Amino acid sequence: MNINVSQPFPIMIDELGTVMDYVEDRFLFVVKDEFWSEEEKAMLMRDPMEVDLYYRYDVAVFLVSAGDIDTSDFYFNVQECEWKAQLLSAGQLQASLILLDADNIVCCRRDVTFPKADSQQIIKLLQQQSEVRYHEGEFDVNAQGLMSALQPFEMQEKAAVKMKF
Template sequence: MSNMNKNTTHTIFQVGQKYPSCENGIWIDFKDDTFLFVIKDEIWTAEELNRLKTSDVTVSFIQKGIIDAFILEIFDCLEASDLPFYAKDGDTEFIEAIKSKNLFAFEIVFVSGNGEIVAVRHEVFDKEESAALHERLQKRLFEETEGSMFEATYEKLTSRFEPFELLEFAVFTKNYSLRKN
């Protein structure tokens, strides 16, 4: 995913579109070389919507033991939230993307209680960040771990650390001043 021109950014999801069925909360998905950070809440106030569309976003990729996660922060809107994922659980598209040399992107999708997308933010990781993701996630595919080990380790990690405290394990941290869509 890259800028098609200076003023237009391709996004996976569009404002007004219905998001596939999901519960309230925050989680991660992947599509078209893009990490999808989905945030669903019953009600978004006008002030929150304005912040979603204009506030800076900080994204960090962390590794701690066998845990991979993104830490997402949205200035004046969302405190540090962790988005863990187990690379070996990825579908074929995700595994192939890890093995490719394509740039990765991320998209923050804000979903209302009725499943409507109310805001979308999209940005492309730079060459160095994408290379770090490719290198580190490719190594994960060859480690001898199982999903149950990941879950148990993640539970231990979150019992010891708040999401903002995980930033000390960041492989990279990047602040993005995101454009309005």
């Protein structure tokens, strides 16, 4: 997927907020807001970035913190991922944090490569998720329960995988 700063994001994202997927060879963590200041973009590129994985009730929640941007939670179901086979067979995982403005323009992109041991831990948990009997809507109910019970910072404290870049 071709994603370049100052260009439209290849997929139209209608609403403000967060969305994620695993595409080709990487996780895409997308945060869409009305506007991103130059300071916010600079901090994203300069300041430490943390990516954590919280796993409970067969729900994988990636938590991403960078710069001055609040911790964003991204709910992921590997069973709905078109690139599931590539993800579960990857040796080392990569991710891109992408900031979009209200016009769906890429304002900033930061790429990271997960450490090998953390990549394997994430793949192990997602493999576990892939083996759960899939019932349409059950993932959404479990995810909604987690959203109601815990704030992103609380999930960060209990994360199974914690990575800093």
